[in-house]
Amino acid sequence: MATQRILDFLATRRPNGPCLVVDLDVVRDNFRAFEKALPDSRIYYAVKANPAPEILRLLAAMGSSFDTASVAEVEMAMDAGAPADRISFGNTIKKERDIARAYQLGIRLYAVDCVEEVEKIARAAPGSRVFCRVLTDGEGAEWPLSRKFGCVPAMAVDVLRHAKALGLDAYGVSFHVGSQQTDLTAWDRALGDAKKVFATLAEEGIVLKMVNMGGGFPTRYLKDVPAAQAYGRAIFSALRKHFGNALPETIIEPGRGMVGNAGVxxxxxxxxxxxxDNDNVRWVFLDIGKFGGLAETMDEAIRYPIVTRHDGSETAPCVLAGPTCDSADVLYEKTPYPLPLSLTIGDEVLIEGTGAYTTTYSAVAFxxxxxxxxxxI
Amino acid sequence: MATQRILDFLATRRPNGPCLVVDLDVVRDNFRAFEKALPDSRIYYAVKANPAPEILRLLAAMGSSFDTASVAEVEMAMDAGAPADRISFGNTIKKERDIARAYQLGIRLYAVDCVEEVEKIARAAPGSRVFCRVLTDGEGAEWPLSRKFGCVPAMAVDVLRHAKALGLDAYGVSFHVGSQQTDLTAWDRALGDAKKVFATLAEEGIVLKMVNMGGGFPTRYLKDVPAAQAYGRAIFSALRKHFGNALPETIIEPGRGMVGNAGVxxxxxxxxxxxxDNDNVRWVFLDIGKFGGLAETMDEAIRYPIVTRHDGSETAPCVLAGPTCDSADVLYEKTPYPLPLSLTIGDEVLIEGTGAYTTTYSAVAFxxxxxxxxxxI
Structure with a gap:
């Protein structure tokens, strides 16, 4: 996944200290793969995955929309050239004054998952579109979501009804199947839940228009175009199954899927x-760890591929740790990481698939x- | 723990958004309590706990020494007025060029836990003092340390012998009993291990001079002076027991113990x-979470006291979570946090005991x- 452009950049520029290099060509390819796999869905890039201005500008120019988590992210997307009508304020937890500020900036699409948030939006962003997030079971995801976002479908009906009553546009339903989701039936189950909310409200004359299918698309499928299209087809047939000919507008919100494999x-x-002396596991300490950007190694959840100049030679299991004086700054210990025996102090290593959720997770100055x-680049 | 000075500051200044307020009077009291409890030990404040310049300047003026984790922290301590001979480069994981830079700045005291690190120091900081960290079992600590730092005592002997052979000053042994250690026998066991290293090397004519007893002093004992002195007495009697009349120089490295209870x-x-609708646990979302500074709630390890204006009224269990779109940004869920039923959106809450390991853990811009x-203040 370290592209030739990335390798050339590192060889030429030789930056001092740990750094992330992102290849925009890969981001461009990923955007096109999503367009091709789900041609009828609008793509809202999840800015939180990597808000680098170059990435936002590229995607804005390619016609992407943007899923934002804060007013600062709204502003970043706008600075990159995205008009307000291509930006969703997708965080279900917002201060009322932040909603007011986003409304002032022209944002008219907001996520909610409870009546209390609807009331803030009705006051601070009157007439806006709202979509309600429903809880999914997250089964089959490598990184299942907690219950933090969303409500049960029955409550989503109340939430959207309340939105309508307060003069908002009860626009749709969102869900998130969990990160790196490989079980295609997860989308089917979630779309079935979404349809129930549509149907119940339709009986009261409230016509929802949109399903936001969130993120969760596994990165590795993107390299494999037929597989990406298989994903698309499976989702499309689940949509058909539940919504028949009355297909709603759909949104997807890839973050890791858009930039994860673009960075090293x-x-x-x-x-x-x-x-x-008699330990058979070596400790290898890198100049980056949990607090320098690799927070997603938490509980050894994500196992990044690591490339060294000794690859192909004999390996042995290592505990991999970061450079800080924090005992929690250990990347892989429960399942040691095999690294070449000939690896030496001062060697460079490349940690692949690190384009998403690294720079922003980095601590200020730990x-x-x-x-x-x-x-x- | 929110002192009147902190309450007055918040009432007068009304800062917008989440913030930490540290009362220097409490830091001053803590420094004096450590001096009183362990009058024969030199205090090396662990800069990583909170490197605010005001804190470093106060402690430098009071005569504190400083335990640093990086060249940047060495420079911060010097900028605050600490001379180089009051600074220890206490991280066992250092780039050789960083050791060279610290040596250039005058630093002559370094931590090691392996022969490989000794060799770097012999090359980059010739003639310096080194102390070798030994592993302890960490039993009885609220936050037991991993095996990341230190080596077994038998290997420490080899490491210090090697240091001596390379022209370094084999100066002593360090250990860390684990954070918030309440079991006084932990120090006794660790001091016993240290003494063995002293004794073995003495037989070869290598005379160690110092024991670095690290941190781990529980914050709550500081408020209670007799208890702090009981700690001091227990440590002193363990020193006596193992070292007899040939007491070594001792160092302590409080971090959390120095600033934890000074901040809100x-x-x-x-x-x-x-x-x-039928959930009996409410979700309470704050404008600060795991990525905004409360990283130590990881695995719900540290449970901060939370003060609201409704305290004293009826409470109910809440899941407490942060404001980001990250499902891992949940502070307390396995053990819900009791909060007043009358708590409402927009209320201010004070999170106490947050003076250490908050600002520096904060993510850049997640x-x-x-x-x-x-x-x-």
Whole structure:
């Protein structure tokens, strides 16, 4: 996944310290793959995955819409050239004064998952479109979501009814099947729930128009176009099954799927050591860890591919850890990571698939280490 | 723990958004309590706990030494007025060029836990003092340490012997009993291990001089001076027991113990909702979460006291969560947090005991939210 452009950049520029390099060509390909796989859906890029201005400008120019989590992200998307009608304020947790500010900026599409949030929007963004997030079971996802966002479908009916009563446009339903979802039936179940909300409200004369299918598209399928299209077909047939000929507008919100495989982190081996002479596991310490951008290694959830100049030679299991004085700054320990025996202190390593959720997760200055630098090429 | 000075500051200044307020008077009291409890130990404040310049300047003026984790922290301590001979480069994981830079700045005291690190120091900081960290079992600590730092005592002997052979000053041994350690026998066991390293090397004519007892002092004992002194007495008698009349120099490295109870985070309730009509647990969303500074709620390890204007009225269990679109941004869920039923959206809450490990853990801009602001008064 380290493209030739990334390798050339690193070889030529030789940046000091850990850094992320993102190849815009890969982002461009990913956007086109999503367009091709789901030609009838509008793509709202999840800005939180990587808000680098170069990425936002490219996607804005390609016609992408944007899913934002805060007023700052709304402003970033607008600065990148996205008009307000291509921006969704997708966070279900918003201060009323932030809603007012987004409304002032022209934003007319808001996520909700409870009556209390509807009331804020009715006051601060009158007449806007709202969609209500419903809880899904998250089965089959590599990173199942907690119950933090969404409400049960029966409550979504109340929420959208209340929105209508307060003069808002009860626009649709959203769900998120969980990150890196590989079980295609997850979309089928969630779309079935969405349809029930549509049907119940239709009986009261409230006609919903949109289903926001969120993110969760597994990165690895993007490289494999037939598989991406198989995803698209499965989702389309679930839509057909539940909605028949009255297909709603659909939105997708890829984040990791759009930029994850476009980025590579360059790091350096700071130390290789053992804790006792007879230990058979070496400790390898990198100059980046959990607090420098690799927060998603939490509970060893995401296992990034690591490339070294010794690949192909004999390997042995290592505990991989970051450079801070924090004992929690360990990346892989429960399942040690096989690395070449010939790896030495000072070697560069490439951590692949790190284009999403790295720069923004980086701590401000933990242990005095500066935040992860990023180059978008 | 919200002192009158902090309450007055918040009432007068009314800062917008979440922020940390640190009362320097409490830091001053904590420093004096440590001096009193362990009069024969030198205090090295762990800069990583909170590197605010005002805190470093106060402690430098009071005569504190500083435990640093990076060149940036060395520079911060020096900028605050600490001379180089009061600074320890306490991270066992250092790039050789960072050691060289610290040496250039005058730093002559370094932590190691393996032969490989000793070799870097011999090359980049010739003649310096090194102390070797030994592993402890961490039993009895609220936040037990992983095996990330230190080596077994037998290996520490090799490491220090190697240091001596390379012309370094084999200066001593360090350990860390784990954060918030309440079991006084933990120090006794660790000091016993340290003594063995001293004794083995003495037989070879290598005379160690110092024991670095690290941090781990529980915050809550500081308010209670007799208890702090009981701690001091227990440690002193363990020193006596193992070292007899040949007491070594000792160092302590309080971080959380120095600043934890000096800080309060002011936050705002953004949303209170349920996921279903029949849920008996409410979700309370604050404008600060795991990525805005409260990273230590990871696995619900640290449970901060939360103060509201409704305290004393009837409470009910709540799931407490942060404001980002990240499903992992939940503070307390496995053990719900009791909060007043009359708590409402827009209410201010005070999160106490947050002076340590908050500002620096804060993410750069996750979801577009700015890092935790801090006021030191």
């Amino acid at each position: 982190i360059k790091s350096e081996v700071v130390l290789i050591s053992k804790k006792a 242990n005095g280490f500066e935040p992860l630098r990023s180059y978008v | 985070i002011k936050s705002e309730v953004v949303l209170i909702s349920k996921k279903a 979801n577009g939210f700015e890092p935790l602001r801090s006021y030191v």
